[in-house]
Amino acid sequence: MADVRTQLVDRVREQLAHALGAAHAELAAAREDLRTRRDRLARTRQAAERIPASAGAQRDERLAEVDRRHAARLAALADRAAAAAEAEAPGAAAAPWEGWRPTPAVRGESPGPARIGRIPLGPGVPALVPLLDAGHVQLTADDAAGGDAVVAALLLRALGRAAPGAVRIVGYDPEHLGGGLAGFAPLATAGLLTFVGPGGLGGLLDELVDHIRRINEKVLAGEYASVREMAAATARRPEPWRVAVLLGGDEPGRHERAQLDRIARTGAACGVHLVVRDLELAESAAVTRIRVTGDRARLAAVPALPVVLDPGPPPALLTDTCRRLAERVSAGPAPTPFADLLPPPDKMWRESSAAGLTAPIGDGPQGRPVTLTLGDYPPHALIGGPSGTGKTNLIFAWIGSLAARYSPAELEFYLLDFKEGVSFARFAQGRRDPSWLPHLRLVGINVNTDREFGLALLRFLTEELRRRAEAAKRHEVTKLAELRAVDPAGRWPRIVAVVDEFQMLLAGRDALAREAADLLEDLARRGRSQGIHLVLASQDVRGIEALWGRPALVAQFTLRIAMPKALRILDERNDAAQSLRRHHAVVNAESGMAEGNQVARIPAASDWGTWSELQHRLWRMRPADAAPARLFDGDAVPRLADAPDFQALAATPPRAPGPGRPAWASAPGTPRPDGPAAPEPPRGGRAPVALLGEIIDVQARSAALRLPRAPGRNLAVLGTGVDEACAVLDAAGRSLHRQHRPGAARYSVACLDPDADPAARALFGTLGADAAWYDEESVPELVAETAEGLAGGPAEPHYLLLYAVDAAAGPLGARIGGRTGLEHLRRIMHDGPERRTHVLAWWRGVARMRADLGGPAARTDQIGAWVALDVQGAELTSSLYPGTGGPDWYPRPWRGLFFDRSVHRTGQIIIPYRLEP
C-alpha cells in the first residue's frame, strides 16, 4: 500500500516537477516574449519619435518645389510679356534712351504703344501706354515735373514712330506757359508744335472737334471706321496725327468739358489724341489713366502692378530729334512712293480700255488718289511747267500707272522726246538691260534736229486713224468702244502718243511745221473717237503759244496738267499753279477752268531703280509674240546690215521678222506711210534697187533708188562730205551686189579722192570678182569702153561707182577715139540706164557736176535722183528740183536730202549708213 502511495507520491512529484519545469519554461518564454515586445516597443517608440521630423522636411521640400515652379512660371510669363511688349512697341516706341533714334512705322503699319517704364516682374516687363491710333492719356502727378517727364517720354516716342511731320502737337500749358514742353520747341519752326495761351482751351477744343468732324466726313466718308483701318487697307495716311497736350489749368467750363468728352470718345478713330495732366477726362475705354508718385506710377487698369518709371528723355536727345524732324519737314514732303500708283501684281493688266484709260497719278490733299482719264472726254492732254518742275517725272508716273493696269492689247505707247537726253530710251530694249516695256511701239530720242521724225510719227498715226475710221465705217459704228463691241476679235488698243517739248515740231514757219500742225489738228479732232490720244508737254510758254494760233486744236486738249509756276496751261483766271508746292501738279479735265482743279502730289518715278522693277515684271508678262519697240535715236548711225530692207534683199526664202525688224513691218493690217514701195529683189524680174540710207520714219525703212531700164536712172551724190558720200555709195554698191548672183553684174569702182580711198577699196573688196578698180589714169578708159559698149546687144547690169568724179575733170577732158572722157560719161548717163548701165557718182559740188554735164546751164535730166549733203537748198534749183528756189534743206551732220524725181514730190531726209571697215 505504501508502495502504492509512494508510487503515487512519486508520480505526483514527477508530475509536479514536470509541471514546474513546464511552468518555468513558459515563464522563461513569457519573459522572452516580454523582452522582445519591449524591445519592439522601444524601437517603435524610437521610430515614432523620428517621424514628425521627416514629415516636416518633406512638407518643406514640397513647398520649396511649389515656390520654385511658381517663380519659374512667373519668370516665363514675364519673359513672354516682355517679348510681346517688345513686338508691340518696336524700335523708338520702347528702346532705351541711350542710342535711341526715330524708327518710323512703315506704311500701313501702326505706330504701336509707347513705353513709360517697367513693371518689376522677372527681368522687368515694359509698361506700355497706347496713344497714336489708339487712345488718350490722363496723368495725375504728385509733382508736375514728374508728370511732365512721362509726357515728354510719351511724345518723343510717338514722334519717333511716325514719319517726319506726321505728328502735330498743340500745347496748352497755362501755368508754365509752354515750359512743360520746352524741349519740343524746335518743332515749332516747322509748324509741328503750336501753343495756345491761357484762355485758349475752348478755341483749341472747338478746332479739334471740327477737325474730327471733317475727317469723318471727308476722309473716312463712311468707308472706313478709323484712319488706322484706312491706313491698313490703303497704306496711306492722308492726315497727320494731332496730339493735344493739356497741362493743368483751371477746371474747364461746361462747353469745354463737353468738347473734351467728345474728343475723348471720338478722337482716336480720327487720329486726334489727348495727353492731359491734372485734368479730368470722362470715363472711356480709350483713356489710359496713370497716377505718378515720385519715380513710380500705377495704371488704373492694373492697379496691382506698380510701374517703375523710366527717367525722362535726355534734354539733348529731345531737342536734337525735334530739330532734325523740323528740318526734314521744312525741306518739303518726301515724295510718295511710285509703287502706290500700281495695282498689286495679281491685279495687273486686268482693265479694259474700251471706254477709256483711267489711272491714278498721285494723292489729293485728302489722301484720295487723283486719277487721269483719256477717252472720249477728255481725249487729249496738255502738260506744262518750267524746266525742272517735274513734267518728265509726271509722264513716267503716268506711263507706269497705265502700263500696270492695261495690257499691251489694250494700250500702246508712242513716245517722242525733243529734249536733249535719252529719258524715254529706258523703256526700249537696251544694251545693258534687255527688257522693254511691252506696250511700247516706238520711242524717239535725240530728235531735236530731226523734226522729220516727229512728222513721220504724226503721219503714221494719221494713217492708223484712217484705218480705224474705215473699219468703224465698215461695221457701221462711229466710236472705238462700239467698234470693239462689234469686232471683239480685232486688235484695237488705245494709242497714247506722248511728245515732250512738242513746240520743237511746230517751230519755224516752214512746210514741215505747217504739215505737223495740220496733222496734229486732224489727229486731235478725229483721234478722240478712234482711241488715239495725244499728250503734249512743254516747258516753254512758247510751246503753248505755238498752239494758241490754232484755237480749234487747243480746244481738243481738255485735260490740262500744270506743274508749279506753269503759265498758260490753265485758264487765264485760274492761277492755282502759281502757289503749287514742289512735286505737285494741278490736274484739270475742264480745259483749265478753276472749278476743275484737283491738286495731286506726284510720286517720284524718274529714277530707273524705281521703274525697272515694274518694267521687268511687265516684260516677263509680255505675250509670246511681243517684239521690242522701234528705237529711233537721232544720235545713232544705223548699220546697213541691220536694215530690214537690206535683209529683205537677200536670196530666197524671204526673212522672218527678227529682233532687228519692227513688228509692224509684218503685222497684218498695219499701215505703211506713203512713200515709195519697199524694194523687192530683182529676181522676179523687178528692177534692182540701190539702198542709200535710212529714212527718218517710224519703220526704219531704207531710202531706195530703183534702177529700172529707164532714162535718167543714175544717182548723183553732191557735196564735200567725204564720209557721208562714201557711205551713200557704199550702201548703194553693197545692196546692188546682194541682188545679183555672182557673175551676173559688173561693178566698176573708181576713186579720185585719196581721202575716200579706204572706203572705196572696202566696197571694192566686198564686190569681189565682179568688180574692177579704176583710178585717175584708167578712168578715161573705163568711160570710153563703157560708152562704146552701149551700142552692142543686150548687156548684163553694169554699175559705175565713181568717187569724187569731178577730180577727174582733167583726164576726162582729153579725147579718146574722137570724144572726150566727159562726153563719154554724158553718153553713158544718157543712154546707159536703158541698157542696164547706171552711174552712181559723187561730185563734190553742184557746180562741178553741172560743169561735167556740159556747163552751168546744162540740163540735168540724166540725173534722175540725187542725194545732197553739205549743199544749200538754193543750189538745187532749175531742173534738179521742181518749182523755184530749191527744197527746204539746210545741211546738217550725217544727214542727206534724197530726191528721186520719178517718185518724190519733195525731198526725203536720210541718214547714211555707218561705213563698215
Ligand SMILES: Nc1ncnc2c1ncn2[C@@H]1O[C@H](COP(=O)(O)OP(=O)(O)OP(=O)(O)O)[C@@H](O)[C@H]1O
Ligand atoms: N514728284 C517728284 N518727286 C520727287 N522728285 C521729283 C518729282 N518730280 C520731279 N522730281 C525730280 O526733279 C527733277 C526734275 O524733274 P523732271 O526732269 O521731271 O522735270 P522737267 O519739268 O521734265 O524738267 P525739264 O523740262 O528740264 O526736263 C528730277 O531730278 C526728278 O527726279
